[in-house]
Amino acid sequence: MTNAQKNRIIDKSFQVFGIVCTFFGLAILAILLYNIVIQGAARIDWDFLKDLPSRRPQKAGIYTAVMGTIWILVLTTMIAFPIGVGAGIYLEEYAKKTKLASLLEINIANLAGVPSIIYGLLGLEIFVRIFGLGGSVLAGSLTLSLLILPIIIVATREALKAVPSSIKDASMALGASKWQTIWNQTLPASIGGVLTGVILAISRAIGETAPLIVVGALAYVPFAPSSPMDEFTVMPIQIFNWVSRPQHGFAVNASAAIIVLLLITFMMNGIAVYFRNKWQKKIKW
Amino acid sequence: MKNGVQNDSFFKMKFSEKIIVTLLKFAASITILTTIGIIMVLLFETINFFKEVSFWDFITDKEWTPLFAQKHFGILPLVTGTLLTTFIAIAVALPVGLTIAIYLNMYAPKGFRKIFKPLLEVLAAVPTVVYGFFALTVVTPFLQSIYPDLAGFNALSAGIVMGIMIIPFVSSLSEDALYAVPKTLKEAAFGMGSTRFQTSFKVMVPAASSGIMVSIILAISRAIGETMIVAIAAGQQPRFGFDPTVPIETITAYIVQVSMGDVPHGSLEYRTIFAAGITLFVFTFVLNSVSFWIKKRYQEKYD
Numbered sequence: 001m002t003n004a005q006k007n008r009i010i011d012k013s014f015q016v017f018g019i020v021c022t023f024f025g026l027a028i029l030a031i032l033l034y035n036i037v038i039q040g041a042a043r044i045d046w047d048f049l050k051d052l053p054s055r056r057p058q059k060a061g062i063y064t065a066v067m068g069t070i071w072i073l074v075l076t077t078m079i080a081f082p083i084g085v086g087a088g089i090y091l092e093e094y095a096k097k098t099k100l101a102s103l104l105e106i107n108i109a110n111l112a113g114v115p116s117i118i119y120g121l122l123g124l125e126i127f128v129r130i131f132g133l134g135g136s137v138l139a140g141s142l143t144l145s146l147l148i149l150p151i152i153i154v155a156t157r158e159a160l161k162a163v164p165s166s167i168k169d170a171s172m173a174l175g176a177s178k179w180q181t182i183w184n185q186t187l188p189a190s191i192g193g194v195l196t197g198v199i200l201a202i203s204r205a206i207g208e209t210a211p212l213i214v215v216g217a218l219a220y221v222p223f224a225p226s227s228p229m230d231e232f233t234v235m236p237i238q239i240f241n242w243v244s245r246p247q248h249g250f251a252v253n254a255s256a257a258i259i260v261l262l263l264i265t266f267m268m269n270g271i272a273v274y275f276r277n278k279w280q281k282k283i284k285w
Numbered sequence: 286m287k288n289g290v291q292n293d294s295f296f297k298m299k300f301s302e303k304i305i306v307t308l309l310k311f312a313a314s315i316t317i318l319t320t321i322g323i324i325m326v327l328l329f330e331t332i333n334f335f336k337e338v339s340f341w342d343f344i345t346d347k348e349w350t351p352l353f354a355q356k357h358f359g360i361l362p363l364v365t366g367t368l369l370t371t372f373i374a375i376a377v378a379l380p381v382g383l384t385i386a387i388y389l390n391m392y393a394p395k396g397f398r399k400i401f402k403p404l405l406e407v408l409a410a411v412p413t414v415v416y417g418f419f420a421l422t423v424v425t426p427f428l429q430s431i432y433p434d435l436a437g438f439n440a441l442s443a444g445i446v447m448g449i450m451i452i453p454f455v456s457s458l459s460e461d462a463l464y465a466v467p468k469t470l471k472e473a474a475f476g477m478g479s480t481r482f483q484t485s486f487k488v489m490v491p492a493a494s495s496g497i498m499v500s501i502i503l504a505i506s507r508a509i510g511e512t513m514i515v516a517i518a519a520g521q522q523p524r525f526g527f528d529p530t531v532p533i534e535t536i537t538a539y540i541v542q543v544s545m546g547d548v549p550h551g552s553l554e555y556r557t558i559f560a561a562g563i564t565l566f567v568f569t570f571v572l573n574s575v576s577f578w579i580k581k582r583y584q585e586k587y588d
Contacts, residue, residue: 011480018388021381025405025452032411032419086312094306095313106577108316113503113573114566115510117537118323120544121562125326129550146319153316179302207412210512210537214544214558236414236513243418243517251422258415269410273403 036262040255048256053220053238057249062257065238067224068137068217069206069264072234075141076148076205081198084149088156088194093182112150119147120214128216135216138228143215144208148201155197159190192279196272203268207261209236235261327566330559337553343560349523349534351557352543358557360564362523366440366533367565370515371508373444373529374451378504381448382455383497387485389456390463402457409453417517420446425518434530438520441529447514454504462496463489495583502576506569512537536565 051061095101123143133139163186171181187194212234219241221233235257242254335343338358346359385405389398425442429435435442466489474484490497512535520532521542534542540558548554 007480007483011482014384014482014485015388015392018384018392021384022388022393022401022405024381025385025408025449025456026401028449029408029411031423032415035419035423036415083312083315086309087316090306090309090313094309104313104316107320109577110570110573111316111319113506113569113576114323115512115537115569117510117512117540118327118562118566121540121559122319122323122326124544125330125559126322146315149316149319153313177298177302179305203410207410207414209412209414210516210541213541216544219545236412239414239418240513240517243414243421254418258418261412262415265410265412266407269407 033262036255036258039252040257040259043252043256044259048253049260052222057242057247057253060242060250060253062235062238062260064221064224065233065235065257066260068221068232068234071137071225071228071232072141072144072212073202073206075137075228076144077198077202079141080145080148080152080201080205083145084152084198084201085156085194087149088153088160089182089187091153092157092160093178093186108150108153112154116147116208117210117214119143120211122146123211123215133229135218135231136229137225137232140212140215140217140232140234141228143211144205147208147211148205151201151204152198155200156190156194159193159197160186162193163189192275196276196279199268199272199275203265203272206234206268207236207265209234209240212237213240235264323566327559327563330556331563334553334556334560337556338560347525349539351554352546358560359525360536360561362525363534363536363539363561364564365525365527366515366519366523367509367535367537367568369440369527369529369533370444370447370511370519370535371505373441374448374508374511375501375505377445377448378451378455378508379501382452382500382504383459385452385456386459386463386497387490389460391481391485391489398460402460405456406453408450411450413450413511413513414517416446416450417443417514420514420518432530436520436531438518438522438532439530440515440519440533443515443517443519444529446518447508447511450511450514451504451507454507455500458500458503459493459497462493462500465496466492495579499576499579502572502579506572506576509568509572510537510565512541516541536561 048061049066050063051059052063053065054060091101091104095104120143123139123146127133127139127142128135131139133142167185167189168181171185172178176184217237218231218233219237221231223230225232239254239257239261242250242257343358343360345361346357347361348357348359349362350357389402393401420442421438424446425435425437425439428439428442470488470492471484474488479487515535516538519535519538521534521538522532523534523539524531539561543554543558
C-alpha cells in the first residue's frame with residue numbers, strides 16, 4: 001500500500017467518525033425526548049395542568065408550578081429587559097473605547113462565566129436577607145435578572161453593532177441628537193437582534209433550577225402566587241422534587257411536566273430564531 | 286425672542302438627554318455592582334466561617350460532614366467529586382465536540398453544516414433538570430446492564446450526561462474558530478496535496494488553537510459549575526477519591542442539598558454553603574480569566 005492510499009483511508013475513516021459523532025449527539029437528544037414522551041405524554045390532561053400538588057401522584061398537578069413560572073417570566077422580563085438593553089446601549093454607543101468600557105467588558109465576560117448557583121448565593125444574602133424579600137417571587141426574579149443580564153447586554157451590543165454608521169451619520173447630520181438617533185434609527189433597525197437575545201435569555205431563566213432553590217423557592221406550595229411578595233415554586237423545581245421521590249407515579253409526573261417545560265423552552269427558542277431570520281431578511285443594508 | 290425660545294427647548298433637550306445617559310450608565314454599572322456583590326457576600330460569610338473552622342482543616346481534612354453530629358469541614362471530598370464529574374464530562378465532550386467541529390468545517394457539505402450546527406445547539410437549550418432525570422432514569426440503568434456493580438447514584442452517569450450537554454459548547458465555538466482561519470491556509474495545504482485529514486490536524490487545528498482552547502476552557506468551567514445533573518444523578522455522599530462507580534457529591538450539589546433543607550440563617554451550616562461557593566467561584570474565575578486572556582492575546586493574529 002502506498003502512502004497516498006494510506007492517507008486516503010485515514011481521511012475516509014475520519015469522515016465516517018465525524019458523521020458518527022454528529023449523529024451521536026442528535027441520537028442522544030432523540031432518545032431523551034422519546035423516553036420522556038413515552039413515559040409522560042399519556043399523563044398530560046386538563047386536570048394535570050390545573051391540579052394543585054399532592055402526595056398522591058395520580059392526583060398531583062402542576063398548576064402552582066406553571067403559575068410560578070409565569071410570574072417569574074413576567075417579572076424577570078420587566079426587570080432585565082430595560083436594564084440589559086440600557087446597559088448594552090450605553091456600552092456600545094456612549095462608552096466606547098474608554099477605560100471604563102474595557103473594565104465593564106471584562107467584567108461582563110466574567111459574569112457570563114459565573115455558575116448560576118453563585119447567583120443564588122448572592123440573591124439569598126442580598127435580596128432575601130438584606131432587602132428582606134424572603135423566598136418571594138420578586139427575590140427569585142431579581143436573582144434571575146442578574147443572571148441573564150450579561151446575555152442580554154452582549155446580544156444588544158451585537159445587534160447595535162450591525163447597524164451601519166451611515167444610518168447614524170445621516171441622522172446626526174440632519175440635526176438629531178445622539179439619543180434621538182439611537183431611539184429613532186439605531187434601535188428600530190436592530191430590534192430584531194435585541195429581541196432574539198432577550199427571548200433566549202428569558203428561556204434560559206425559565207429552565208434554571210439551582211439559583212431558585214438557593215434563594216428559597218419551595219418544593220411544595222399549596223397556592224399559586226398572587227403578588228410579587230408571595231412564596232412560589234417553578235416547573236424545574238417541581239420536576240426536581242418529583243424526580244427525587246421513589247414512587248414510579250412521580251417519575252411519570254416528572255416526565256409529563258418535562259414535556260410541558262420543553263414545549264415552552266423550544267417554543268421560545270423557535271420564536272427567537274423566527275425573529276432573527278425575519279429581521280435578517282427584511283433589512284439589507 | 287424667537288431665538289430665545291429655540292435655545293430654551295434646545296437646553297431642555299440637552300438636559301433630558303443628560304438624564305437618559307445617566308440612567309443608561311446606571312444600568313451598565315449594575316453589572317459592576319453584581320460582581321462586587323458576589324465577592325462581598327462570599328467573602329463576608331466565608332470570613333465568619335473561618336472564625337469557627339480552621340483554614341488548614343478546610344483544605345486538608347479528607348472528610349466533609351457539616352450536617353452530622355461528628356463534624357468535619359474538609360472541602361477536599363467535594364473538590365474531588367467536582368473534578369471527577371468534570372473530567373468525565375470533558376472526556377466525552379472534547380473528542381466528540383472537536384470531531385464534530387472539524388467534520389462540519391472540513392468535510393460536511395455546506396447545507397449540512399447550516400442545518401446541523403443549530404440542531405446540535407438544541408442540546409445546550411434543554412434545561413439541566415431534564416438531563417438529570419435522563420441520567421438517573423435512562424443512562425444509569427443502561428450502564429448497570431453493562432456493569433452490574435454500578436451504584437444507583439454515581440459520578441459516571443452524571444459525568445457522561447454532562448459531557449453530552451456541553452458538546453455544543455465545544456463544537457460550535459471550535460467550529461467558529463476553524464471558520465475564522467483564512468481560506469488561503471487551507472487552500473495552500475490542499476495545493477500541496479494534503480488530504481482533508483492532514484489539512485485539519487496539521488494546519489487548521491494548530492491555526493485555530495487559541496479559539497479551540499477557549500472553547501475547551503469554557504466547557505470545563507461550565508462543567509464545574511453545573512448543578513442539577515449531579516444533584517439528581519451523582520448522589521449526596523461527599524467522598525474523597527476518584528471512583529466513578531459510587532455515589533459522590535460535588536460542591537454545587539452540596540449547596541443545593543443544604544438549600545433544600547431548613548438551615549437557619551447565621552448558623553455554621555448556613556456559612557458552609559458560602560465557603561463551598563467561594564471555592565467554586567475561585568475555580569471558575571481562574572478558568573474564565575485564562576480564556577479571556579487567550580482571546581485578547583491571540584484573537585487578531587490573522588487580521
